[in-house]
Amino acid sequence: MISFKSFLLASCATALMSSAVWAADPIKIGVIAEAQAVAGSSIAPAAQLAAEEINAKGGVDGRKIEIVVYDNHSSSAESVRAFQRAVSEDKVNAVIASYISEVVLALEPWAGRLKTLMITPGAASDVITQNIAKNYDQLKYTFHGYLTSTSLAGLVCDAAKDLLVEPYKMKTAVIMSEDAAWTTPLDAGYEKCLPEIGLKVVDHIRMSPDTTDFTPIFNKIEGLKPDVMITGISHVGTQPTVQWKSQQVPIPMFGISSQATNSTFWKDTNGAVEGVMFNAVSGPGVAVTPKTLPFVDAYQKKFGNIPSYAGYTSYDDVYMIADAIHRAGGTDPDKMVEAMEATDYVGTIGRVSFKPKGDPNPHALRTGKGYITGLMLQWQAGKQVNVWPKELAAGTATWPSFIKLKAASN
Amino acid sequence: MLFWQILIDGFAISALYALGATGFTLIFGVSGVLNLSHGAIMVGAAVAAWAAAGELGVGPYTGALIGVLAGLVLAFATYFIAVRPIQLSKAIAESEKEIFILTATLLWGIIIQEAIAYLFTNNAKTVLPIVEGVTTVFGVRTPRNEYFTAVICWVAIGLLWFLVNRTRRGKAVMAASMNPRGVTLLGIELSSIYLTVWAIYGLLAGVAGILLGMFLGVSSYSVGPLTASAFSIVVLGGLGSVSGSLIAAYVVGYLETGTAYLISPAYRTIPALLLLVVVMYLRPQGLFGRR
Numbered sequence A: 001m002i003s004f005k006s007f008l009l010a011s012c013a014t015a016l017m018s019s020a021v022w023a024a025d026p027i028k029i030g031v032i033a034e035a036q037a038v039a040g041s042s043i044a045p046a047a048q049l050a051a052e053e054i055n056a057k058g059g060v061d062g063r064k065i066e067i068v069v070y071d072n073h074s075s076s077a078e079s080v081r082a083f084q085r086a087v088s089e090d091k092v093n094a095v096i097a098s099y100i101s102e103v104v105l106a107l108e109p110w111a112g113r114l115k116t117l118m119i120t121p122g123a124a125s126d127v128i129t130q131n132i133a134k135n136y137d138q139l140k141y142t143f144h145g146y147l148t149s150t151s152l153a154g155l156v157c158d159a160a161k162d163l164l165v166e167p168y169k170m171k172t173a174v175i176m177s178e179d180a181a182w183t184t185p186l187d188a189g190y191e192k193c194l195p196e197i198g199l200k201v202v203d204h205i206r207m208s209p210d211t212t213d214f215t216p217i218f219n220k221i222e223g224l225k226p227d228v229m230i231t232g233i234s235h236v237g238t239q240p241t242v243q244w245k246s247q248q249v250p251i252p253m254f255g256i257s258s259q260a261t262n263s264t265f266w267k268d269t270n271g272a273v274e275g276v277m278f279n280a281v282s283g284p285g286v287a288v289t290p291k292t293l294p295f296v297d298a299y300q301k302k303f304g305n306i307p308s309y310a311g312y313t314s315y316d317d318v319y320m321i322a323d324a325i326h327r328a329g330g331t332d333p334d335k336m337v338e339a340m341e342a343t344d345y346v347g348t349i350g351r352v353s354f355k356p357k358g359d360p361n362p363h364a365l366r367t368g369k370g371y372i373t374g375l376m377l378q379w380q381a382g383k384q385v386n387v388w389p390k391e392l393a394a395g396t397a398t399w400p401s402f403i404k405l406k407a408a409s410n
Numbered sequence B: 001m002l003f004w005q006i007l008i009d010g011f012a013i014s015a016l017y018a019l020g021a022t023g024f025t026l027i028f029g030v031s032g033v034l035n036l037s038h039g040a041i042m043v044g045a046a047v048a049a050w051a052a053a054g055e056l057g058v059g060p061y062t063g064a065l066i067g068v069l070a071g072l073v074l075a076f077a078t079y080f081i082a083v084r085p086i087q088l089s090k091a092i093a094e095s096e097k098e099i100f101i102l103t104a105t106l107l108w109g110i111i112i113q114e115a116i117a118y119l120f121t122n123n124a125k126t127v128l129p130i131v132e133g134v135t136t137v138f139g140v141r142t143p144r145n146e147y148f149t150a151v152i153c154w155v156a157i158g159l160l161w162f163l164v165n166r167t168r169r170g171k172a173v174m175a176a177s178m179n180p181r182g183v184t185l186l187g188i189e190l191s192s193i194y195l196t197v198w199a200i201y202g203l204l205a206g207v208a209g210i211l212l213g214m215f216l217g218v219s220s221y222s223v224g225p226l227t228a229s230a231f232s233i234v235v236l237g238g239l240g241s242v243s244g245s246l247i248a249a250y251v252v253g254y255l256e257t258g259t260a261y262l263i264s265p266a267y268r269t270i271p272a273l274l275l276l277v278v279v280m281y282l283r284p285q286g287l288f289g290r291r
Helices: A002-021 A043-056 A076-088 A101-113 A127-134 A149-168 A183-196 A215-224 A238-246 A292-303 A309-328 A333-341 B002-031 B038-054 B060-088 B094-120 B144-166 B168-178 B180-185 B190-215 B220-237 B242-262 B270-282
Strands: A027-033 A065-071 A094-097 A117-120 A142-144 A172-178 A200-207 A228-233 A253-257 A277-280 A375-380 A383-388 B134-137 B140-143
Touching: A027 A043, A027 A076, A027 A309, A043 A065, A043 A292, A043 A309, A065 A076, A065 A309, A076 A094, A076 A101, A094 A101, A094 A309, A101 A117, A101 A127, A101 A142, A117 A309, A117 A333, A127 A142, A149 A183, A149 A228, A149 A253, A149 A277, A149 A375, A149 A383, A172 A183, A172 A215, A183 A200, A183 A228, A200 A215, A215 A238, A215 B002, A215 B242, A238 A253, A292 A309, A309 A333, B002 B038, B002 B140, B002 B144, B002 B168, B002 B190, B002 B220, B002 B242, B038 B060, B038 B094, B038 B190, B038 B220, B060 B094, B060 B190, B094 B220, B134 B144, B140 B144, B144 B168, B144 B190, B144 B242, B168 B180, B168 B190, B180 B190, B220 B242, B220 B270, B242 B270
Parallel strands: A027 A065, A027 A094, A094 A117, A117 A142, A172 A200, A172 A228, A228 A253, A253 A277
Antiparallel strands: A277 A375, A375 A383, B134 B140
16 A cells, blocks of 8 residues: 555656646647558657657647547548547647548548648548638638649659650550549549640559459550559559569559558568659658658657658648647637648658648648659669659669560660 | 460469368368358468568568468467357357357457558568569460469369378368268267368468468458458358369359459459359359258
8 A cells, every 4th residue: 555655646746747847738639540551650650759859849838749649440430530539538739630531531521620720641632622622611620731632643744754755755654543532633633744744645544442463454554555554552552563573564663652652662562663663752861851861760760660651741740730839829720720821841841831722722732843842762672762853863763674665775 | 365364364363262262161061160260361371471581581482381380370279269169168059159150250350350450561461472483375474473373272172182082081071071970970089170170271271371462462451352252152162062162263263354354353353243142042052062
């Protein structure tokens, strides 16, 4: 009993001491993410890292930041329940949510109903911000902290022009994407921008995310003899990549392949990803901004692995929310939204600024020169090498021996 | 060209289905257990092989061996954790044991699935292939690993046939599937027969899982569909009939491959499922079922 009493006393003393350090109530940020998916599993640790860094420097106006983590098991329904619990029971002031568009679209109305600021570090569908445009007053609490599918398509086309059309005189492409919310605007973007850079779209294949055998799909694509396959895949990744290599499909894979951004993807595919080119907002060793590499180092030191793309944005999101709360003078949700809208912040993936009310995509990130430009990485001998844009490139494109670049000899 | 493509791809995938379903039907035939953790055991074996080859760097052969062992261990674990206690329980009425075992193996499968997702993430993994490269036959460029898959499947099925028909132990297993009481009257312990069958099952499921991991790749999401496909093949062929399962595996394999090539990969599984419904109406015991 004595030891229990002294334990109680000690904990009271600790509680008193810690409350003496922090001036007021903590700021709580909920993180709803996919702990079991590689892309989602970096979201919570990266947020935690940012919170610890901010707290080590005294927090936000003397208030400590606390991260409350919810695993959504990649399910929209579980995410909605987590969001409700986060707001009504755990009293969070803001939420960082998911890399899956379907999940974010399910949460968006709840952010409005419960008047809670929400930002997604990894979903891509344009519909998230299109919804805000349609019903700004209700849905203004949602911010899109990652590139929209349309912007992604544009960045892929910019890179394809420099990396494929100019050096190899490529003329035709097949779009291969998975059937999901985020690829609908992506494919529309590809259909529009590929012809503009001189790549004729000869076919457009949308496959089910449940596909396991890609042989018939590659077979069909090969029959069309395009110069390149432009990809839009995120839920699938390992299987098409491995089968592309094992079947020696002689056409380059180029575009969005979210799983290829993970540092573990080489092992997952036993190296089959060699030569795959994919869009990314960051890459190992690429100093997109002065904050990028220190973040990656700190993350790797603390967690033993490299963050996924959504880890970078989640880390930035905590800083942006903290900054917005500081500028708003507190956690009033409407004032936080106003402050977030005024964000102009250089994070780990570039300069972050949100498009304003009145834009077709309010609260989407600004992209292009001076803001976020993206990178094009290629897996080469077990490493992700940045090959685009030129000023940040660490290497040049190489292709596996089974790839036949028709026009290269011309 | 397309004909050969369908013929070759369909053959490999069907061989894999056949191997996966054989163990499943054997267990049912002998002990009346419908093992709904089947997919989880296959995926567990494949992920173990992947982890051994990738994380420990032991090479494809040792990796595959570790995977097969994992299949064996998981099969025994299933038997001793989810099946045996219910078979021996006095608290559960005999008539209800079947449904209890069904539920227990389903839950056990989910436990394995979640454990895999937790430890290795739900991203798909591919087992390091033993045979690399491609071969062109009839103008169809096919990974050598696909031929290798078909050969190993048939070798494994051949060995099983040999075991069941030509060895004393195997004949006892066969006899137990026909008349369990008769076997006990001959002085053979049923529980030791069960152990033999679960060992054979573990090896078959392990090999099938690893080959699938090399050929197409697996993830924790594959667990449900794998159990479902083994289940529908076995029901189509006739519960407990090994030869029925082999034929049904080829029917399903070719229907799926043909659909994927000729109609669309998106509709791959639909015709086989429709066929299953039709067979259930016209011949509920399955194509070659005895009961």
